[in-house]
Amino acid sequence: LVLSIRERILPHFAKATGLLALAAVLAVGSNAGMLYYIDSHSSETMRGGSELTSADGKKQDGLGLQYATAWSYGKAETFNMLIPNLYGGTSQGGFSQDGEVAGVLRNYRADVSQVPxxxxxxxxxxxxxxxxxxxxxxAVLGMFVLRGRSKWWVFVVTLLAVLLSWGSNFMGFTELFFNYFPMYNKFRTVSMILVIAEWSVPFLMAVVLQRLWCGELDRQRLMKGLRSAVLTVGGIALLFLVFGGALMSFSGQGEDQLPQEVASAMRSERASMMRADAFRSLLFVLLAAGVVWAFAAEKIKKTAFVLLLGVLVTADMVPVNLRYLNGDTFVLPNRAEIRPTEADRQILADSTGEPGYRVLNLSVSTFNDASTSYFHRSVGGYHGAKLHRYQDLIDRHLSKMNMNVYNMLNTRYVIVPDQQTGRLSVQHNPEANGAAWFVDSVAFVETPDLEIDALTTTDTKRVAVVDERFADALQGVVPAADSTASIRMTEYRVNLQRYEYTAPAEGVAVFSEIYYPHGWTAYVDGEEAPYFRADYVLRAMALPAGNHTVEFRFRAPHYAALTAVTRACSLLLLAGLVAAVSVAAVRKRKQTENS
Structure with missing residues (x-):
């Protein structure tokens, strides 16, 4: 804008800005459905915080700061953008099968692939x-030779990404963004913001190559900039090559508990890995600089310039990538197939006929492992954005093995490993509440804290704990104990649950399914009916007397409208692309005819 005012080209600025605004609208519109559902879902997940009061008396909006910054890049670790094995590379092995560490571990009959x-x-x-x-x-060459408007914005966003990736290692800056910048507290791993640098650095590299290709860079300025870039990037690699062994400890947390010869071998091999990669990077810097110099000095043609740089980039990147994603990573489907254990088969042979039960698997990390869900409806599992109410339930009750809560989640089977043999056995839980049940009474509470705390002592088979915000849903309903009332699930699908019940009088039923307000609709005999939340996470309904069928059906809200917007904007984008290509072709033909 400032440049446009100075050069008196405001109309051009307005047109360009208008086109960018239109592009932004089409970009959002062509992803309207996905963005809407992510936004509406986010508030119900851990990323949206929790309604419970934390230790400091506040309600958490978004992820906790400590949780969000668990994966924080180290300040010195940033240099592995240039030297990949600066900090050892990977936690999944990484040491050579015939290296120093492997040799020492043979004395302990240990597998080197298990050592990070x-x-x-x-x-x-x-x-x-x-x-x-x-x-x-x-990219650094670009910082020395490009005009300010071409480089400083790239430098700023790259620097911002690096500073934010430090997370807990630069907490003041992280807290500023975490507390005041919209959506930043939704991040699970702050280090993932380095994806910006993975885009911006190659982008600046591409700009430099484009200017070189078109001959837009002054030769003297280019040679001076090339020298400065080599001294900067190559100097860092040389510094770690020569002094890295003295500057770094090469010792991870807790490794002081290992046998001295093992810890010493690990430090020694890590230092060798670092030096090898520092030399490798220095070599590529010098080779690339030589190619650029040869092209600038007109020693090689454009074709050779492109081919040589292409070879260097490929030789630089691909071998490093193959360290972490190679042929061993890909396996045949029959090797990846999850096969049922004897315990799984025993549970799958359930003969009760009522679907909807859940399984607690204590042979795995219950709330960080999803394998149980391959065969069963698991009470555990893992997701980086779990519903915040379910995470609250895990923290307050499930992790403490509150069987009253496991019962209300209809946990019918528990897989238990034998401490001696490791063999898995199945324990049947006869106290599970079932897929649905009628309660004798409703206990209203004023706050979410009281609601979740009440689950410690409340008999959920007889009493439903309900937030007073749902009091209107029970206006005039007085549940009472009735041993003749019954309800059972007859069909379970991910988007449909069906129940049949008999009740001589109006009552309140609790359903062992997680309450989620966006898209789920309840029906009684095909007629839409209201439902509410009970026991902090479950669904509940006031049901009329008689013999009836209850259904819960899921339909993504506003699906038709959002699909129409997404389709229209996508078609406009495609039409714009075709129009732009057509206009460019016409202009080129006219220029050719005029010349």
């Missing part, structure tokens, strides 16, 4: 954010 080469500050990692020595050299 990574020793940095993150809890674990699958590999470094390696940007490439060639890409970094050319």
């Amino acid at each position: 080469a990574y020793w940095g500050p993150q809890p674990m990692t699958s590999g470094p954010v390696y940007l490439g020595a060639v890409a970094l050299l050319l």
Whole structure:
């Protein structure tokens, strides 16, 4: 805008800005459905916070700061963008099968693939954010030779990504964004913001190559900038090559408890890995600089320039990538298939005929493992954005093995490992509440804290704990104990649950399904009926007397309208692309005819 005012080209600025605004509208519109559902779902998940009061007396909006910054990049670890094995690379092995560590571990009959080469500050990692020595050299070259408008915005967003990736290692800056910038507290792993640097650095590299290709860079300025870029990027690699062994400890957390010869071998091999990659990166920096110099000095043609740089980038990036994603990562379907254990088969042979029961698997990390769900409806499992109410239930009750809560979740079977043999056995839980049940009374509470705390002592088979915000749904309804009333699930699908019940009088039924307000609709004999939340996470309804069928059906809200918007904007984008290509072709033909 400032430049447009100075050069008196405001109409051009207005047109360009208008086109960008239109592009933004079409970009959002062509993803309207996905964005809407993510936004509406987010508020119900851990990313939207919790209604419970924390220790400091506040309600949490978004993820907790400590949880969100668990994977924080170390400040020195940032240099693995240039030297991939600066901090050992990966937590999934990483040491050589015939290296120093493997030799020592043979004395302990231990497998070297189980020992993490990574020793940095993150809890674990699958590999470094390696940007490439060639890409970094050319991007830094761009900082020395490009005009300000072409480079400073790229530099700023890259620096911002790096600073935010430090997380708990630069907490003041992280807290600023976490507390005041919209949606930032939804991140699960702050280090993932380095994906911006993985885009911006190659982008700046591409701009430099485009200017070189078109001959838009002054030769003297280019040579001076190339020298500065080599000294900067190559100098960092050389620094770690020569002094890295003295500057770094190469020792991870807790490794002081290992036998001295093992810990010493791990430090020694990590230092060797770092030096090897520092030399490797320095070599690629010098080779790439040589290619750029040869092209600038007109020693090689454009074709050779492109081919040589292409070879260097490929030789730089692909071998590093293959360290973490190679042929061993891909397996045949029959090898990846999850096969049922004897315990699984025993549960799958359930003969009660009523669907909807759940399984608690104590042979795995119950709330961080999803394998149980392959065969059963698991009471555990894992998701990075679990419903916040269910996470509250895990923290307050399930992790403490409150069987009253497991019963209300209809946990009919428990898989238990034998402590001696490891063999799995199945325990039947006869106290499970069932897929649905009528309660004798309703206990209203004023706050979510009181609601979840009440589950510690309340007999959920007889009493439903309900937030007073749902009092209107029970206006005039007086549930009472009635041994003749019964309700059972007859069909279970992910988007449909069907129940049949008999009740001589109006009553309140609780359903062992998680309450979620967006898209689920309840019906009694095909007629829509209201429902509400009970026992902090479950569904409940006031049901009329008689013999009736209850259904819960899911339909994504506003699906037709959002689909129409998404389709229309996508078609407009495609039409715009076709129009732009057509206009460019016409202009080129006219220029050719005029010349």
